[in-house]
Amino acid sequence: xxxxxxxxxxxxxxxxxxxxxxxxxxxxxxxxxxxxxxxxxxxxxxxxxxxxxxxxxxxxxxxxxxxxxxxxxxxxxxxxxxxxxxxxxxxxxxxxxxxxxxxxxxxxxxxxxxxxxxxxxxxxxxxxxxxxxxxxxxxxxxxxxxxxxxxxxxxxxxxxxxxxxxxxxxxxxxxxxxxxxxxxxxxxxxxxxxxxxxxxx
Numbered sequence: 733x734x735x736x737x738x739x740x741x742x743x744x745x746x747x748x749x750x751x752x753x754x755x756x757x758x759x760x761x762x763x764x765x766x767x768x769x770x771x772x773x774x775x776x777x778x779x780x781x782x783x784x785x786x787x788x789x790x791x792x793x794x795x796x797x798x799x800x801x802x803x804x805x806x807x808x809x810x811x812x813x814x815x816x817x818x819x820x821x822x823x824x825x826x827x828x829x830x831x832x833x834x835x836x837x838x839x840x841x842x843x844x845x846x847x848x849x850x851x852x853x854x855x856x857x858x859x860x861x862x863x864x865x866x867x868x869x870x871x872x873x874x875x876x877x878x879x880x881x882x883x884x885x886x887x888x889x890x891x892x893x894x895x896x897x898x899x900x901x902x903x904x905x906x907x908x909x910x911x912x913x914x915x916x917x918x919x920x921x922x923x924x925x926x927x928x929x930x931x932x933x
Contacts, residue, residue, distance in 0.1 A: 776882050779835035779847070784828060787837065787847045787865075788821040794865040795820055798900060804925045811927070827851070827862055834890075836882050838866070838875050845870045848879040852890050859887035861897040880913055 779787075795802070801816035810816075827835060827849035834850035846866035852859055861883055866875045887895055897915060899906035911917075 775840060776836050776838050776878060779828070779832055779837055783837050783844055783847070784824060786844045787835075788824050790844070790847060790865050790867055791824055791863065792817045792821055793867060798903075800923055807925070808927055823863065824849070834883075834886055836879060836886070838879055840870070846875050846879060848883050850883050850886060852887075852892065854891075857891065857893040859883070859890065859892040859895050861895065864897075876909070877913075 797806075799816055799820050801819050805811075805816050831849070831851050834852060836848050837844045838846035846864075848864040849862050850859055851862060861880075864876060864879055864883075866879070884895060895915070897910060898921075899910060901920070
């Protein structure tokens with residue numbers, strides 16, 4: 733089995749807790765000078781229905797302490813029958829329902845250790861990356877970069893002109909990795925929450 737070449741940039745997946753997000757855009761004409769990653773694609777394959785439980789498991793592991801719902805629960809306590817893990821896992825159901833054909837998994841020795849999901853907005857010619865995760869023990873090997881490039885290629889094949897991704901404001905890895913991939917910051921967003929019992933107006 734081909735080996736993954738080491739990469740100088742670590743993949744994203746270690747997000748510090750924060751409620752603010754950065755939104756970045758990537759314009760495809762600038763990506764044509766990138767170094768080819770074909771040697772890494774041998775371990776990347778399209779999503780199959782049997783992968784769903786596995787990518788949910790990876791999601792919960794990688795977003796521990798860094799999802800918005802988890803931040804809310806840490807601040808106010810659990811208030812619903814389902815906890816943040818169950819709700820975050822359902823995001824994978826949403827991604828599959830929206831565009832199963834645009835999900836790619838990274839498999840090593842027959843085991844899925846990372847994935848990337850995408851959505852296509854044909855009217856706007858924008859391809860979005862809702863989720864990308866690599867298990868902690870496999871980070872720093874170029875897997876996140878390989879998955880990202882697979883998504884870029886998919887967007888180009890679908891006729892998209894721009895790629896879009898969001899990251900936590902305090903995600904130092906993402907704020908380095910994404911600009912290095914070609915993304916430009918275009919907006920910031922702040923998330924607020926409160927128990928309804930604390931309403932003041």
